[in-house]
Amino acid sequence: MNNLIFQPAHKIAEMIRTHEVSAVEVLDAHLAQISKHNSKLNAICTLDERARTIAKQADEALTKGESWGKLHGVPITIKDLYETAGLRTTAGYKRLKDYVSTQDATVVQRLRAAGAIIIGKSNLAKLASDFQSTNDLFERVNNPWNLNCTAGGSSGGSAAAVATGMSPLEIGDDIGGSMRQPAHFCGVYSLKPTDRRISTAGHIPEVPGQPKCIRHMLTPGCFARSVEDLQLWFSLSLSVDLRQPDVAPVPLDTPSNKSLQNLKIAWIDGWKEIPVALSIQVAIKSFVNNLATAGAPIENWSPEKFDLGEILQFYNLLVALSMGHAKPWDFDDFRQVLPFMFREATQGDKTLRNLSNLSQLLPSLLNPNPKKYFEVLTERDRIIAQMDEALENWDVWLCPVATTTAFTHRAKGAAIDVDGRKIPYLLASGAYTVPFAFTGHPVVVIPIGQDENGLPIGIQVVGKRWKEMELLNIARQLAALTKGFQIPPGY
DSSP states (O other): OHHHHTSOHHHHHHHHHTTSSOHHHHHHHHHHHHHHHHHHHOOEEEEOTTHHHHHHHHHHHHHTTOOOOTTTTOEEEEETTBOBTTBBOOTTOGGGTTOBOSSOOHHHHHHHHTTOEEEEEEOOSGGGOOSSOOOSSSOOOEETTEEEEEOOSSSHHHHHHHHTTSOSOEEEEESSSTTHHHHHHHTOEEEEOOTTSSOOTTBSSSOTTSOOOOOSSOEEEEEESSHHHHHHHHHHHOSOOTTOTTSOOOOOOOOOOOOGGGOOEEEOSBOSSSBOOHHHHHHHHHHHHHHHHTTOOEEEOOOSSOOHHHHHHHHHHHHHHHHTTTSOOOHHHHHHHHHHHHHHHHSSOHHHHHHHOGGGGHHHHHSOOHHHHHHHHHHHHHHHHHHHHHHTTOSEEEEESOSSSOOBOOOTTOOEEETTEEEOHHHHHHTTTHHHHHHTOOEEEEEEEEOTTSOEEEEEEEOOTTOHHHHHHHHHHHHTTSOOOOOOTTO
16 A cells, blocks of 8 residues: 555556546545554544545546546645635634635635545644644644654644655645644655745635735645655646735746756755754755765855844744734633743743744734834835845755754743754744745755654755746755655554
8 A cells, every 4th residue: 555655646646547546546545544543643633524425436537538637536635724615624723613614725726626636634733823733623743753743833734644645745834834844844845835926815814704914924835745746736726816816926937947067056054043953964964965966066155134033023023913813812812822922931042032032022912003014014025135136146045944853742832952952942943944934935845864863854945936846846856866755664
């Protein structure tokens, strides 16, 4: 069965199309994997009982010479904050425990239109608001490489499902690292497109009934076990959406098809303010050496105009101002938020705590200020322009994903030990992902190795805005110099 469930989605589609295997057989293989392993991982929180009927219909269609699209008969999973018609969408939030939408989110609809079959929904952080995947409705998500560690968040269930062969393709989302950190922790590939590139219609939060508040940085994305599958998902998901007219009508870019030897690649193994674990630095330098050996022009570099503290402060404020009305607030919310903010403000290296300084957010959370919101957006425009200018001379920029590999389960806000230094919780996972969420640049994460404990290590491949196909084409060449996706032991 492993030969089937660990095939990339585009290969499974080909096998179904050529009658090498039926859609029902593929679905049953994935359901068997879920039945065997999900109880210890908690990656899948809801199954769609209609899937087998649809798989039978997919097989019948093929016998008649009909094709539903490029993913005809391929089973997929959806992060449990995208609305799915007739199937509950909870976002891990008590008020939505029985919520069933009458229509699909746009990104879901486009995969269905391409012939994909939804197996079910994947577990996540409550309302996509943590770097671990815990919520009020389901058991926490565990990392398939070590059950004592988190799979990351907020898309921990998504990454764990793809890593363990429960799903070949998953729709997630990213507003600060919610896809990139879990991909790094679980050893899979992910794509965060350019901000406002893909429609977020049907995405929660906002909680149904609330106004649309989150209009910046939030980006649908994809988890997979190959760059080719990321390319396929992106090409299927890209187009204007009448439900969300502010999605930019930018056509699919045409990659330059530069060879590795003709690329200009920049890299770092850590910000000066927040170094990463030595094992990650070693893995990045080894990968850089492989690229240099293969003839790729590569240079250690970071922009002159790059103020991490400034970016973190503006990002935190923009999130606070955007989320203020995205859901109703009640006593339970404050009961959970206040202890987290206390831990974040008191645990970890004091200098680093000052770099993040969450205490300034309370006034904005309690009383959002429209003027401050527009001021932050103005500063964001300035920083985006600076980053665009800095990246103009490079094809891609390679950066760490996080300060650490997957860490052990802990209370939200509890500091994380990185080579003997206590790193504040949010910085440990978000210091390297937040800047590219704030600037909206597209990022591919590819796995490049493992640490001394066998936990996966990924790297961010950052590209130019609106140039996803170019970025993916380069990421595919870079990935060819790695061992690629590795199956976690025991799956």
